[in-house]
Amino acid sequence: MKKSTLFDIISPIMIGPSSSHTAGAVRLGLLAKNIYKLQPNKVVFTLYNSYAHTGKGHGTEKGLLAGVLGLSVDDRRIKDIFNSELAKQIEYEFEYADNFKRHPNAVDIEFSGDINMTVSGDSVGAGEIAIRKINDFNVKLTGKYNTILIVYKDMPGMISQVTSLLQYHNINIASLNCDRNAKGQQASMIISIDGNIDSDIIDTIEEIPEVYFVSYIEKLDN
């Protein structure tokens, strides 16, 4: 477990009423937006369990939408986000479901537009979040580190190719997680790093022939 710091205890400055159901919702929306990157035509949010049952009283829907629209947890516009000019830029819908296999505070955020993508995550307490799935790939993104997401052909040597490149540029890896849907098929690599990375390194990774897709996901500010 990562230890709390003094700063964690005397912050965040946030819009109430709940760190998990309001601030956590904003952060889930924000990180999902950082993953999707594009301007979506439509976003469908599916809220599960406690999020579905008590979201209305906690402003969870408002938080999720505000996050996807890029507002941070302390933005006073969250409260009236449904009536804001910002919200008129996109089409959005909320759906509600019970699923005991999911976390009590879980959400699926389904973006449609030039690319369709579903990002699933949980609000795990005290405003902390975890993105668990991007489309069919299991991931774990907390928004605390800048992260490189790579989808590639599962074959020997891919991990060392990428990590050697990072080593060459003196980038320290905070964590590395891999997953694949089947041997020799699509695989995903999620690399959290300390500090920042130049976009040309990302371009270099993208040029590796067996790499299908690379995305650089920026960490959340607070």
Place this chain on the structure above:
Amino acid sequence: MDISTFEQLKNECITKNKKIYEIAQENMASEGDISIDEVRAFANRSLFAMKEAIQSGLNCKELSLSGMCGQDCYRVQQKFKNEPAIFGKTFEKIMIYALATSEENIRMGKIVACPTAGSCGILPSALVAVSQEYNYSEREQINALITAGEIGRIISNKVSLAGAVAGCQAECGVASAMSAAAVCQLRGGTVSQILNASALALKNLLGLTCDPVAGLVEVPCVKRNPFLAIHSVTAVEMALAGVESKIPIDEVVDAMEQTGALMSPTLKESSQAGLAVTKTALEIQKQVFG
């Protein structure tokens, strides 16, 4: 050095002849690779946001999303205008500032989760009210906030400060212990007195459950904030008088952890027992969510 117990904190303060906030800000600076000035600037931003939340809350009668709360701060202010509180002006301010902040929280206003959103009124109300009434400078207020933060940090690295994990003792209980530390620092308490104040406050809140009506951070949370802010000042007065907690704070925290683990999950933020399932609570829940 990495301080994970109050015993270590106390020894560090004695060895280096420093106050808790000095040790805390030095360690935060080294951990975050920033200057002490930057640590203090961070604390000052939180302090400023706390004061803004109080101001907004004092002047607002808007109800929460559920309609259950939002006007008690106004009621209490009116009462004190007509008839002052038995305990005097500082008591009045602590009460109304705690209500103001908590009501801001539940109407989706801007607050500081310190340590959590549901307990956001406790520390700011005592810290700001006492500072106003006794003219403590901004520098002293920042010292107090950092002292309180260090108390919360050490507790949270032993026990998760989430109602779902350890009940309300870990949210409002810890907020009250932090508030006691802040006020004791303001009043010139020694390191031992500050740790005693926190221990006394927390010890008397062990076992506090989290059973919110309709699962919302409103009933009993909003009104619990002024109660526990006042509670923290009781602890400070005892500690400053030389009253000691017979059980040292590290052991009080261990007791809190054990109590939290033994507490039924139905009483830990799941609204399946206690106040949340009373006849009236269930009726309210029906009205709010249909």
